[in-house]
Amino acid sequence: MIRPLFAFGASLLLSLTLAGVDAPAPYGPLPTPRQLAWHDLEFYGFVHFTVNTFTDREWGYGDEKPAVFNPTAFDADQIVRTARDAGMKGLILTAKHHDGFCLWPSQYTEHSVKNAPWKNGRGDVVRELGEACRRAGLKYGLYLSPWDRNHRDYARPEYLTYYRNQLRELLTNYGPLFTLWFDGANGGDGFYGGANEKRGIDNRSYYDWPNTWKMVRDLQPMASLFSDAGPDFRWVGNENGFAGETCWATLDMTKPNRYPGGGSAGLNSGERPGTQWLPAECDVSIRPGWFYHASEDAAVKSAAQLLDIYYRSVGRGACLNLNLPPDRRGVIHENDGQALREFRRLLDLTFAHNLARDARVTAGVARGGDRRFAAANAIDGDRATYWATDDAVTTPELVLEFPAPVTFNVVDLREHLPLGQRIEAFAVDAWRDGAWTEIAAGTSIGNRRLVRGARVTTAKVRLRITQAAVAPALAEFGLYAEPDLLDAPTAVRNRQGFLALHGATAATVVRYTTDGAEPTAASPQYAAPIPFAQGGLIKARTFSPDGTRAGATVTKLFGLSKSRWKVLAPAPDGRPKDLPRQMVDDALATVWHAPAPGRVEVTVDLGDALTLRALTYGPPADRAAGAPVNRYEFLTSRDGRTWTTAAAGEFANIAANPIEQTVRLAAPTTARYVRFVALHTIDDAPAAIAEIGATID
Numbered sequence: 001m002i003r004p005l006f007a008f009g010a011s012l013l014l015s016l017t018l019a020g021v022d023a024p025a026p027y028g029p030l031p032t033p034r035q036l037a038w039h040d041l042e043f044y045g046f047v048h049f050t051v052n053t054f055t056d057r058e059w060g061y062g063d064e065k066p067a068v069f070n071p072t073a074f075d076a077d078q079i080v081r082t083a084r085d086a087g088m089k090g091l092i093l094t095a096k097h098h099d100g101f102c103l104w105p106s107q108y109t110e111h112s113v114k115n116a117p118w119k120n121g122r123g124d125v126v127r128e129l130g131e132a133c134r135r136a137g138l139k140y141g142l143y144l145s146p147w148d149r150n151h152r153d154y155a156r157p158e159y160l161t162y163y164r165n166q167l168r169e170l171l172t173n174y175g176p177l178f179t180l181w182f183d184g185a186n187g188g189d190g191f192y193g194g195a196n197e198k199r200g201i202d203n204r205s206y207y208d209w210p211n212t213w214k215m216v217r218d219l220q221p222m223a224s225l226f227s228d229a230g231p232d233f234r235w236v237g238n239e240n241g242f243a244g245e246t247c248w249a250t251l252d253m254t255k256p257n258r259y260p261g262g263g264s265a266g267l268n269s270g271e272r273p274g275t276q277w278l279p280a281e282c283d284v285s286i287r288p289g290w291f292y293h294a295s296e297d298a299a300v301k302s303a304a305q306l307l308d309i310y311y312r313s314v315g316r317g318a319c320l321n322l323n324l325p326p327d328r329r330g331v332i333h334e335n336d337g338q339a340l341r342e343f344r345r346l347l348d349l350t351f352a353h354n355l356a357r358d359a360r361v362t363a364g365v366a367r368g369g370d371r372r373f374a375a376a377n378a379i380d381g382d383r384a385t386y387w388a389t390d391d392a393v394t395t396p397e398l399v400l401e402f403p404a405p406v407t408f409n410v411v412d413l414r415e416h417l418p419l420g421q422r423i424e425a426f427a428v429d430a431w432r433d434g435a436w437t438e439i440a441a442g443t444s445i446g447n448r449r450l451v452r453g454a455r456v457t458t459a460k461v462r463l464r465i466t467q468a469a470v471a472p473a474l475a476e477f478g479l480y481a482e483p484d485l486l487d488a489p490t491a492v493r494n495r496q497g498f499l500a501l502h503g504a505t506a507a508t509v510v511r512y513t514t515d516g517a518e519p520t521a522a523s524p525q526y527a528a529p530i531p532f533a534q535g536g537l538i539k540a541r542t543f544s545p546d547g548t549r550a551g552a553t554v555t556k557l558f559g560l561s562k563s564r565w566k567v568l569a570p571a572p573d574g575r576p577k578d579l580p581r582q583m584v585d586d587a588l589a590t591v592w593h594a595p596a597p598g599r600v601e602v603t604v605d606l607g608d609a610l611t612l613r614a615l616t617y618g619p620p621a622d623r624a625a626g627a628p629v630n631r632y633e634f635l636t637s638r639d640g641r642t643w644t645t646a647a648a649g650e651f652a653n654i655a656a657n658p659i660e661q662t663v664r665l666a667a668p669t670t671a672r673y674v675r676f677v678a679l680h681t682i683d684d685a686p687a688a689i690a691e692i693g694a695t696i697d
């Protein structure tokens with residue numbers, strides 16, 4: 001509302017206007033300035049790099065010799081460039097992972113880069129990556145694993161002093177850090193200075209987190225702190241990158257599991273109204289594992305998968321922390337770079353133009369009729385301004401009218417975070433044939449909500465806030481169109497071992513490769529099922545008949561076909577009996593459960609002697625579907641009587657990241673029988689086996 005100006009100039013005008021109507025009162029738990037700065041980042045990356053990169057493991061035991069750490073062409077600028085070109089705003093390096101090996105020359109341990117051959121012991125990955133980030137304008141953060149399988153004092157009070165000494169080095173020697181990432185994993189056993197034993201700690205009390213956090217607050221006040229339950233941002237409860245369809249930025253901190261390592265219950269969706277602003281971070285790797293494994297070069301997530309993750313993380317109000325693991329050269333592998341470039345290209349094409357900005361807002365009553373709260377603020381591209389209504393109006397509507405019909409398939413919403421999370425549900429309608437048709441609906445918004453749906457063409461769009469705790473404060477309302485790509489094909493192998501590529505239409509053809517190359521308009525055109533019983537890598541893509549348009553590439557790696565396989569129970573009496581086929585039906589959804597806790601053995605008859613290169617174990621998709629095996633042994637036999645151990649060890653991180661585990665054999669091994677021994681499971685529960693498999697190359 002404009003008041004008389006008198007002769008006092010614009011500043012008085014502003015203050016009188018402010019006096020006219022107050023901004024809405026904040027609601028519920030509120031974000032701190034530190035959290036607001038973190039929300040702004042939206043998308044940043046992890047860099048998992050350590051001895052594991054060279055030993056091909058996910059969790060090092062702590063007994064690795066520093067000599068194994070020897071990247072041949074480490075290039076921090078290449079890593080940072082790859083991240084920046086993908087649109088990341090920062091990187092978080094594993095300064096120390098669970099193996100205890102330090103990527104900086106800590107003065108408190110010999111277990112570090114200073115005793116590695118890399119740069120003759122004068123290298124410092126923490127410094128080089130930090131400097132490269134600064135050069136490129138990226139923020140920098142560090143991961144310092146609390147669990148340390150190398151240190152002799154781990155689980156004793158002395159270790160805490162060591163941990164804090166290290167943390168102080170990182171907080172004081174490497175410039176401003178935007179985050180410190182404290183994970184809650186603890187598998188118990190380790191090298192521990194040669195003790196080689198299992199050590200337990202009480203996650204709640206052992207680390208004395210409040211005092212460690214205080215250290216960070218004193219030395220790096222703007223650094224946001226991560227753990228399962230904050231204090232600044234929380235784990236989303238899985239490692240697949242998906243926040244809950246409803247994902248509140250608040251959490252009830254009075255629940256008993258709200259401490260680092262306290263488990264995932266409640267974290268995926270958050271809690272409303274909650275006692276604290278504690279938004280989610282989705283951490284996920286671009287590959288199946290967190291560390292680089294050459295065997296996963298063909299399993300890099302495609303641009304389409306990365307987009308799906310983006311919409312289900314950033315698009316649900318969380319930040320996305322996407323891991324890019326450097327390879328043994330010390331750079332991000334070409335396959336990862338390629339997927340990221342395509343992902344970025346598609347995102348940029350989508351968000352280049354906000355169609356809503358071309359519209360006229362024809363409804364959307366502003367608070368007190370004041371321009372400062374006008375509905376037009378929601379389409380001005382400025383997050384600092386917002387549309388707000390009078391306190392009594394909690395379910396308002398806003399209508400956009402376009403001069404000509406527009407086509408879009410993405411709706412983008414943001415709340416004005418300094419006033420808290422106010423909106424509880426919304427819907428979007430399009431004007432069609434003289435009436436409103438609902439085209440999208442959802443619950444939590446918070447920092448951002450992206451709804452991705454079918455393409456809609458209309459000249460009029462309505463946003464309805466259908467439920468809110470108090471009058472809403474909406475910062476942005478955007479409408480975008482994803483580029484119109486051809487649909488990706490799907491690759492399915494049948495029981496007889498034939499591979500079908502579905503997806504060709506009257507207007508498209510599917511082309512494919514089996515040698516790892518990107519399919520081009522010159523690749524073979526799919527016509528009939530391909531014999532694929534031996535397994536291998538298939539890449540397929542849809543093309544227009546003239547080859548000028550193409551869809552996303554689908555990549556799928558198949559193991560040996562299991563159609564002739566049989567599963568046999570252990571045979572104490574020498575007469576093995578058949579077990580159901582769930583373990584060899586190529587479906588991770590069907591799970592076999594051992595009848596009781598404890599060690600179990602299952603034997604697979606492959607039907608023929610084959611020369612095997614790797615064996616696989618598929619755990620249940622989540623803990624509710626059964627307990628994953630985390631210590632195993634694989635044996636092989638030519639005749640079913642004489643057995644040789646082919647591999648044994650731990651499936652590291654399988655509780656948080658229950659993906660299919662591939663165990664490469666030391667040498668090609670000819671066998672007709674494979675025996676899987678489950679030595680130990682998560683929570684000591686009965687073993688659950690979704691799949692057992694094998695590859696021959």
Ligand code: FUL
Binds near residue numbers: 058290656
């Ligand atoms: C987990 C760790 O155990 C994994 O190895 C990985 O670092 C992941 C990001 O956090 O807690």
